[in-house]
Each structure stands twice: as structure tokens, then as C-alpha cells.
Amino acid sequence: MVKQGWIAQAFVLAFALPTFAATAPQAVIPVWPKLNVPAAQRVVHYHQNKYIGQIALHPILWPTLSLFPAPRRLANGCAVVICPGGGYSVEAMSLEGYRVARRLNEAGISCFVLEYRLPLGKLPPSGIPWCLQDVRRAVQIVRSHAAAWNINPHDVGVMGFSAGGSVAVLSGVHWLPGNPDAKDPLNRLSTRPDFLVLGYPVISMLPAITHMGSHNNLLGQHPPLDVEQYFSGELNVTALTPPSFIFYAHNDTTVNHQNEKQFYAALVRNRIPAKLVKFKLGNHGFGLGQKGTDSTRWPAMCLRWLKARGFLPAKAPSAAARGTKP
Template sequence: MVMGEGQGVNARGKIALWDNVKLEENEYNTDCPSIEPFLLEGDGPYPVMIIAPGGGYARRAEHEAYPVAQWLNSIGISAIVLHYRVAPFSHPIPLVDAQRAIRMVRYHASEWKLDQDRIGILGFSAGGHLASTAGTHFDLGNRQAEDHIERISSRPDVMVLCYPVITMGEYTHEGSRINLLGEVPSSKMIQLLSNESQITKDTPPTFLWHTADDAAVPVENSLLFASELSRHKIPFELHVFESGRHGLGMAEDHPEAKAWPELCEAWLRKRGF
């Protein structure tokens, strides 16, 4: 694990999100739903990002999980890898897992030396759709819930969306839509999960990046989301690289997109992370 200067990292292993949900053991849902913390050691409190890897809601890509946690730790941010449920599970199961992860991290913030007001979510591709869903479909918690974790807000403080699936409409990624909503989703569900249409004045500040020639998830996804963020006067930063491909992850070997982590770090610093 790459570490921040003068800091160690406490890798705690996977922690189940729910006491009453059996962890799945099928091919792409092993040990799900759970979170896997990579927490900075020291006095804290540290900011933290919850990482939602992509995979078309069919799987979760490891190259969009652990290298990202290493990078975040190296810049002084604790990281949590989210193992959310994928197909055959469909909406709202992935969102429920993401919301639970945010609540759980906020609930354990003091114990884990985290700042409960600096909890972000970072997602790639379909994980970007999940992250943007968490940021546009949050709630402030159920104060009457017996489970104290469920009493806590699921609103992330920032979103980082990397070549995200955003819309379920014209420019969607068909595989993600089928896995999340089924073969023939209703117009109501398409509207509900087209997250560019769910932005409000309370949507968190957002960093987005995409490549203009992404052949799997059209760049229009990020453009639509950024346009609506602008219309609602939500702070955002958007970077579109002229060329590349889908699924670049940290993009270390790409001559253009490799700039995104440094750009994102500067943006996170501006937001107090």
C-alpha cells in the first residue's frame, strides 16, 4: 500500500454492510455487500472517499478499486472500497448498499479517525452511475429507525465521477441499464435513474472526467450532468480529454488522461479534502 508522508495505513479487511443480509458467494458478488477500509493512521480526522468500481452493474473492476485507494492514501485521504451487489441484483439494491456505506462510514467516523463532514464518493463507469445516484437520491436518515446507522444522512459531501454512466436515456450504456433496470424499463424508471434529471440545489459539488471518443459510455453522459450542475449553480469541474478509451482507471500509461488524478487532487484540496 502506498502511504501518505509520515502516515501508515490500516487495512481492516471486509466489513459487512448489513447484519441481516447473507453475504453472497456467487461469481461477481463474493463477500457482498461489504466495505473494505484503507484508513490512514495518525491523529486525524481525515477526509475519506468511498470508491465504487465500474463493471456495467455485472461485476466490479479491481483496477478501479485498489489502485485508487492507494492513490487516495498517498495524498492524505482515507479510502473505502465499496463491494456493492451487482446482477442479478437490480435497482434499488446497489443504491441501498451505497447509501448504507455512506451512513456506516459517517457512523464510525470518530472511531476510524474520519471527518464526518468530509465524506465523498468516487465512481467509475457504472460505479460512476452509482456514485451519482447516491449524490442525487440521498436522504437525511430515519430518526425513528431502530438501527442507529439508518438514522444518519446518506448524502456524500462531494462526488468524483470518472467516465460515468449518468443517463438511462439516449446516451446510456445499454448493458448497465439492462442489469440495473431490466430489458424493458418503464419510462418512469428511466427518468428516475437518469441522474442528470435528478439534480437539485442540494446536490454535492462534483468533479468529472471523460474521454471524448469513449466508445462504451458516450461523453454526453458527463456533458449532460455538468450542464445540469451548471444550471442549478452547483460547483463542478469537468475535464474532457480528446482521446482515450473506456475503463482507463488511474490512466497511468495514457498520455492525456494520466493528468486526471493531479487535477482531481487539486479540486479536492479546494473543497477542503
């Protein structure tokens, strides 16, 4: 049993707080409380955009989870770690984080918006991007507090938009099974998401189809081919990659559609439950959907898919129908 500690207390307190207007989280916790970052460098600066809302600016060196618990009367045990996008140079916290969390709360899903560390144009010495380290840890944090937070540890997914979709995909193809002998109790838990939800995602790092801004910010301008291949989700799908719901707009001219198509094809080849949805309109970066277009349909479609897979209350299908689990 993992000690609940102050993180659990923060979440319990969140349930007792009054409902916030707009989209403010009910608690914010550090992903790595012991991370050696000077206090001055833990401060994140934000830009407020009239339409997009709050945008976290580079650099982000102190990753956090913003907690959006589902209302008790609606909570169904499902949880999602949400990774906002921004080309690995900023993070659209409101558009692709807080607003999405509030919408999913209405469906009884508890949400955790990850403000992951932004890369510095190259990989860290470990070779594992900070963002991947952070999303893995976020999944472990949620699972470690499943009982206290009224969450089913087998219904924890990761959702990502644009470059945040890259973070989500990496969490699904390069997950860690958990080491039962680990000193750190969290590292005894699997980092594998139970499902992925990917909105107009950057998935490939191959120059022919990648989003070069995201590629260069994450890996640098001229990484070795084997590095580009390792961080290309479509090349690393296995029989244990999580079931995935993927959506994008036909008129998105920012991210090559081959990102979604090739990842989906790899899922199908490996017999992973997956759904690929192409909307006619929406452009790129539409969050919950561009007003007046069919892209606003994705939340309802995604919820239906989650129900069909058994991650939300419904006639729960068999374990096989939900997708493989390690």
C-alpha cells in the same frame, strides 16, 4: 452516539497491521451484517486479469466494504467510498477500487472500496436497486465511525467509475436525510455524500444516450419511462446535489459523452460547484490513467479541486465555496 462495536475494532486493528505490498485492503467488513443470505451465497468468485487485476464476478449477493485507512501521519479527515465499475455485470475491484484507494491514501484520504450487490436484470420489490441501498449504507457506516476512524463526517464523498459512476450519482441525487427517530442508529444519519468524483461515468438511463448493457442489467430491457427517468442522474439534480468532479477521455467510445455533459450542465443550472475535465486520450476504463496519456493527470487535478472546495487541508474556503450542505 452510535456504538462502535466490532467494525470500529476492525478498523483500529487495520492501523496496527503492517503495510501490505500491492493493494490488499487492511480489513473487509459486511455492509449488512444481518442480511439474510445463506453462507454458500456469500462467496464471491474472482477473475484475475494480467492488466486489470482482480475482477469480482456475478452474482454478488453479500456486499462488503474493503478498508484502506490513510496512514496516521497523513490522515486529514477526508474519506471516500469508492464504487468500481463493470457494466453492472462484474466489478473491477483492483483497477477502479484498490489501486485508486492506495493512491488517495498517499494524499491522506481514507478509502472504503464498496463491493456492491449486482442487479439481476430487474429492480428488487422495493423499487430501490441493491447498489443504491448498499452505497447509502456505506456512507452511513463511515459517518457512524467518524470519531474512531479519524474522519470528518462532513468530508465523506463517493467516487465511482463507469457503472460505478452510476452508483455514485444515484447516491448524490437520491439520498436520504436521516431519521432522528429511527430504531437503527445508522438510519439516523444522512446518506448524502459531501462530494462526488465521477470517472467516465454511466449517468443516464435514457435509451438515447445510456450504456445499454448497464441499463439492461440494472433496470431490465423494457422498463417504464418514468423508471428510466428516475434513475437518470442528469434529470434529478437539485440545489442539494453534492459538488462534483467529473472526468472522461475524448476517445472513449463505450459511454456516450452526453452522460457527463448533461449531468454537468444540470449541476451548473443548479449552481452546484462542479468541474468537468475531458482528456484527449485514455479510452474507457483507465482507472488511475492510461499510461502515456493525459488521463494520468486526473488524480492530481481531483486533489487540487478537493483542496479548493475545502475538503482537503489548504486555506479552507467559506462554507459557500465548498457547496451546499443540508
